[in-house]
Amino acid sequence: MLGLSKKDAGLLAIVAFLCIFAxxxxxxxxxxxxxxxxxxxxxxLMQRLVIFGIFAIxxxxxxxxxxxxxxxxxxxxxxxxxAAIWMMKLLTMNVVPAIFVxxxxxxxxxLLVGWISLRRSGxxxxxxxxAFAQMSYALAYSVLTPITGGETGLxxxxxxxxILDGALxxxxxxxxxxxxxxxxxxxxxxxxxxxxxxxxxxYIAAATMLLAFYLSIRIFRSPLGMMLRAVKSNxxxxxxxxxxxxxxxxxxxxxxxMYAGLAGGLLVAMDTQVGAERMFWTASGxxxxxxxxxxxxxxxxxxxxxxxxxxxxxxxxKINETVLEQWFAFLPDGLSDAMVAIVYPFxxxxxxxxxxxxxxxxxxxxxxxxxxxxxxxxRLFRSKKSEPETPDGKTTPAE
Amino acid sequence: MGILEVKNVGxxxxxxxxxxxxxxxxxxxxxxxIIGPNGAGKSTLLNVLxxxxxxxxxxxxxxxxxxxxxxxxEINQMGISRVFQTPEIFGDLSVQENMMIPCFxxxxxxxxxxxxxxxxxxxxxxxxxxxxxxxxKLADKRHMHAAAMSRGDKRRLEIAMCLAQDPRxxxxxxxTAGMARADTNNTIDxxxxxxxxxxxxxxxxxxxxxxxxxxxxxxxxxxxxxPLVEDTPDKIKGHPKVREAYxxxxxxxx
Numbered sequence: 018m019l020g021l022s023k024k025d026a027g028l029l030a031i032v033a034f035l036c037i038f039a040x041x042x043x044x045x046x047x048x049x050x051x052x053x054x055x056x057x058x059x060x061x062l063m064q065r066l067v068i069f070g071i072f073a074i075x076x077x078x079x080x081x082x083x084x085x086x087x088x089x090x091x092x093x094x095x096x097x098x099x100a101a102i103w104m105m106k107l108l109t110m111n112v113v114p115a116i117f118v119x120x121x122x123x124x125x126x127x128l129l130v131g132w133i134s135l136r137r138s139g140x141x142x143x144x145x146x147x148a149f150a151q152m153s154y155a156l157a158y159s160v161l162t163p164i165t166g167g168e169t170g171l172x173x174x175x176x177x178x179x180i181l182d183g184a185l186x187x188x189x190x191x192x193x194x195x196x197x198x199x200x201x202x203x204x205x206x207x208x209x210x211x212x213x214x215x216x217x218x219x220y221i222a223a224a225t226m227l228l229a230f231y232l233s234i235r236i237f238r239s240p241l242g243m244m245l246r247a248v249k250s251n252x253x254x255x256x257x258x259x260x261x262x263x264x265x266x267x268x269x270x271x272x273x274x275m276y277a278g279l280a281g282g283l284l285v286a287m288d289t290q291v292g293a294e295r296m297f298w299t300a301s302g303x304x305x306x307x308x309x310x311x312x313x314x315x316x317x318x319x320x321x322x323x324x325x326x327x328x329x330x331x332x333x334x335k336i337n338e339t340v341l342e343q344w345f346a347f348l349p350d351g352l353s354d355a356m357v358a359i360v361y362p363f364x365x366x367x368x369x370x371x372x373x374x375x376x377x378x379x380x381x382x383x384x385x386x387x388x389x390x391x392x393x394x395x396r397l398f399r400s401k402k403s404e405p406e407t408p409d410g411k412t413t414p415a416e
Numbered sequence: 417m418g419i420l421e422v423k424n425v426g427x428x429x430x431x432x433x434x435x436x437x438x439x440x441x442x443x444x445x446x447x448x449x450i451i452g453p454n455g456a457g458k459s460t461l462l463n464v465l466x467x468x469x470x471x472x473x474x475x476x477x478x479x480x481x482x483x484x485x486x487x488x489x490e491i492n493q494m495g496i497s498r499v500f501q502t503p504e505i506f507g508d509l510s511v512q513e514n515m516m517i518p519c520f521x522x523x524x525x526x527x528x529x530x531x532x533x534x535x536x537x538x539x540x541x542x543x544x545x546x547x548x549x550x551x552x553k554l555a556d557k558r559h560m561h562a563a564a565m566s567r568g569d570k571r572r573l574e575i576a577m578c579l580a581q582d583p584r585x586x587x588x589x590x591x592t593a594g595m596a597r598a599d600t601n602n603t604i605d606x607x608x609x610x611x612x613x614x615x616x617x618x619x620x621x622x623x624x625x626x627x628x629x630x631x632x633x634x635x636x637x638x639x640x641x642x643p644l645v646e647d648t649p650d651k652i653k654g655h656p657k658v659r660e661a662y663x664x665x666x667x668x669x670x
Contacts, residue, residue: 020533020534020537021534022534022536235531235532235534236531236532238534238535238536239530239531239532239533239534239535240520240524240528240530240531240533240535240538241528241529241530241531242531242535243509243513243516243517243520243535244517244520246506246508246509246513247506247509247517249508250506250507250508250509251504251505251506251507253500253504254504254505254506254577255489255506255517256487256488256489256492257466257488257489257492257497257498257500257504258489258492258497258517258518258521258577258581259489259492259493259518259521259522259525259526259581260489260517260521260526260527261487261489261526261527262489264526264527265527268529268531272531
């Protein structure tokens with residue numbers, strides 16, 4: 018199906034299912050219940066889940082396949098965002114040109130950065146990309162203020178030229194749309210106590226992510242994908258097999274830069290504003306975490322990792338002291354206070370601590386990330402069914 | 417004119433003259449061994465031939481074209497394949513993929529942007545890889561992780577990968593170093609079989625005299641960065657200068 022093997026098509030179908038039914042799956046708790054704050058089915062978060070999924074899928078094409086660890090991919094996300102917002106200021110509030118140009122500009126910028134950074138490998142490559150990203154961040158904040166808006170960032174304004182759109186009626190603010198369909202258009206479905214939100218922007222972002230995921234499967238299974246894994250495995254053998262490893266790594270770098278640009282463009286399409294902090298090095302580090310947490314070099318890992326981290330960032334960080342007191346109210350007074358005191362550092366503003374601990378545990382016990390965890394659980398079930406292990410030592414790299 | 421002509425090649429590392437004034441001609445379709453004691457400059461010479469090092473003086477011509485200043489992948493595309501002392505394979509990939517990569521390199525050149533079509537649709541490449549695997553008795557291991565194979569199988573795979581490109585010159589850098597006697601003999605038989613089956617020139621750098629005298633048609637003895645003598649194995653065995661410079665240290669090896 019679609020030029021994919023049965024297994025890959027199945028994987029794509031699972032991701033498609035998750036995307037389509039995310040408003041239900043992420044809202045399992047009835048409105049107003051004590052667990053309702055674990056609901057993640059609101060548009061803003063769902064959009065972020067899939068957009069950062071795109072970012073991580075692209076990053077994985079570089080890091081997962083070639084092993085080149087870039088610490089500057091947020092720069093491409095940021096550049097894509099700026100390109101998109103300028104399209105919205107100058108051309109039209111329709112998101113299509115904005116997203117298209119964001120991919121293009123991020124691709125060109127990553128070509129430049131990659132061409133220079135890929136002269137080195139290993140830690141030196143990482144440092145070069147980090148330097149480029151921090152330079153971009155610093156420039157956006159200072160010298161390039163006329164283009165980037167500096168500290169205040171950029172937003173479409175009523176007074177922008179927008180040559181393709183007609184003049185806005187007085188007092189109306191420009192809204193991002195897809196040929197007239199407002200990104201913020203939302204329908205709510207009430208079923209008893211449950212409320213499910215369906216948002217146009219989310220479904221557009223989700224459809225884009227499915228396309229991005231599909232293309233990444235194609236790349237993984239193509240001769241290019243095999244060559245990129247060869248780069249990671251043994252560059253020496255590659256060069257002595259008549260293959261020039263540099264254009265291969267550069268291609269991976271530019272493709273992943275374009276994915277980052279796409280994510281940046283989509284962020285603008287959903288929430289029409291940009292700030293330079295989007296390019297800060299912690300944002301570059303976050304996508305590394307997402308990819309490794311989910312499983313670098315696997316197809317679905319980065320999507321899981323991105324979802325996991327964005328969920329924690331938005332949900333765990335919202336648990337405050339009052340909420341904890343409610344949870345432990347059933348315990349005797351002293352014990353309840355003690356439990357709150359113990360758990361408190363790990364939630365709310367301390368969510369980074371939880372993330373850090375989880376990340377450490379994954380790296381130590383599950384070097385293959387969440388995907389490896391899933392595979393181990395799967396194997397556990399299979400061996401219970403007493404299915405004999407295939408003894409041919411068959412391995413499937415880049416699953 | 418040989419297929420490989422090395423003329424007046426010199427290479428100096430700081431105070432060390434690694435290669436003095438090397439002249440070497442390797443005849444087409446021959447098996448030519450380069451031997452010499454440790455530090456004789458064998459590895460330096462090999463690295464010059466494959467483009468890893470650029471010599472200070474002299475020229476290296478392969479089939480009438482200079483190889484100097486070309487990158488390793490360009491020299492490989494000219495028709496020179498190299499087998500390393502410790503097998504260099506793609507350890508993280510399956511044996512079948514290892515075999516397909518040189519097939520792609522042969523067909524598509526140094527770089528091809530084929531990121532959309534599936535590998536499984538490249539039937540001709542799969543067939544070619546399979547043919548090589550069967551020929552080299554590796555077919556039953558095709559789905560194995562290459563890194564999980566035995567040392568002997570890795571060596572066999574590496575040679576197979578080089579042959580898949582139909583090179584005109586195969587360079588082997590101590591192909592039996594660290595091998596057990598049985599594996600060494602297998603490698604000798606394999607190389608003999610390759611020589612019988614195809615038109616190929618083999619240049620071999622080796623410490624093991626058993627390997628050298630089993631395979632070579634011509635032998636060049638290097639000592640202190642210069643060729644001491646070049647002749648047939650029989651003549652080399654009895655050559656007084658060689659005995660003095662090289663075999664004298666290890667009479668039993670001859």
